[in-house]
Amino acid sequence: MDRIDAMRAFVSVVIEGSFSNAATAMQLSPQLVSKYVSKLEERLDIRLLNRTTRKVSLTEAGTHYFEHAQQVLLSIDDMESKLGGFQQNPKGTLRISAPVSFALKHMAKLVTDFQTLYPSVNVDLQLNDRKVDIVEEGFDVALRIGQLKSSSLIAKQVAPVRVILCASPAYLDKYGVPSKPEDLKNHRYLHYSYMEKYGKEDIYQWLDTTNQPNSELSSNNGDLLVNAAVAGAGIALQPTFIASEALSKGALMMVLPDYEPETLGLYAVYAHRKLLPHKIRCFIDFIEGYYGSPPYWDESIQHL
Template sequence: MDRLTAVRVFVEVADLGSLTQAAERLEMSVAMVSRYLAAVEDWLGARLLHRTTRRVSLTDAGSAALPSCRQLLGIADEVHHLAGERSREPAGLLRVTTAGSFAEAQLTGALVDFQRLHPQVEVMLSVGDKVTDLVAERVDLAVRITNTLDATMIARPLAQCRSMLCASPGYLQQHGVPQVAEELRRHRCVAHAFGIGKHYGFTRGGEKIVVSVDWAFHTNETAVLRRAVLSGAGIGMLPTYYLGDDLRAGRLVPLLPDHEPDVLGIHALYLSRQHQPLALRMLVDFLAERFAGEEAPWDLALKAHASAGRPTAGA
């Protein structure tokens, strides 16, 4: 007799407290339900149910076995779901959210490349730095840059987000180049309004360094912060995923290269591993592979640029 069906019958009877109601829900006879219950009891070697003329209740052994039986059915359903999807092409709408700067610099291109592989997938990408309620806003996937994760969501690491202190050549020509972190106190600095507070934090040679500064310009958007630094507003700390073109073109100059700012994680956040749409599962796998490695691809590109002999201010 099919043990998986026998376990399913046991769970239904336990939930409903009635062989007759379980038989109706499972569309089988009461006699067949009884046979399946006997089979699962024989398999587990224990009496699972007390049967009376009016009601069925769990024995101690039945109460102990019920959670594991539910888990077994969940695993079986998930395997069936996965097996059925292997032969299907991902399709449908995926709602994705991330920070505007990461969308512009990295994620949009990745999503377009994913759609080239799977043209039946439709993507709706919303941007913003605020924390999104995935349930209320019906979001399938959030790509967030943070070290503070919501325990109610599943998080899959994609890459590390490193930052770099930088300024425009015009600003440095007018105000000078800081040679040590303490010199940042006398410079104009720009910052993300919801970011690091009135200080910069670095690690240098294994030592933690914190420098208090005064902000000359605040913004809640990384793209605006970049534009302010490019315009000569002051020294700013920007994510390396967003700086490649500016550094290669000489529009921005990296500062204090031996001072490493705090590193954040880039994570794919979603609500559940169970019964994920095929398109979502494949997209998360795609992003994890695209951004994989000890160093993110944009950091490797910057390292190659630096090793080509470009000068770095403050070195």
């Protein structure tokens, strides 16, 4: 008896609810499915299923075996999918959703390098700060920034994302350099409304509501706020992948670096699939580590 086939038969019976339904799903006869499960129980010397004329149900041992069997079969399918991909070149259209500012600054070269390595893959890169529904909207991969909550999607971290307070030297010369969080209440604050999508309700969580800085300008676009900060409009809260160029040139300075918020993450998110298409697998493997550790946009400001 093939142990893996018997395991698949057992898992299918549990998922489909009966031997006949499992046989249909596996394109086997009900007799063969029943034989596989019986032989599996004999080999394990334990009953996995309670059988009646109307239904089957799991025994306590069957419940434990089912959980582990599912994991084993998924690992086998994933391994075979990866190995099979070595024998073929990925092709087709890869649909990617990505945040606007990040994609404009850091994805053109990545896509170019990816297509140089995999020329048969067409890339459809859609920029949107809205949280897209990958399955409903037909995306293969979405890049998301934040502290991701648990979901049915698979998420692989691509790079850490630092978030810092910054202002221009001219602004700080005029209004003073904050030395502690409470000093922010006397400053002009450039509010990044997209920060809520990053999983941060308010970056100034160490202040009570009466000490919040004044929000002189609010926008959902980080590039605009960085440009406003460079022009002396106030103190901005920004991811370093947007602000690093201005910081490295000295057009902006970090504010309260000792109170830097918790690092977020850039994630590649994709739907769980039994057999992941090779084009998606290749992209996930390609983007992992692409930006470096630390990311190249942070290397230029490490000394600041």
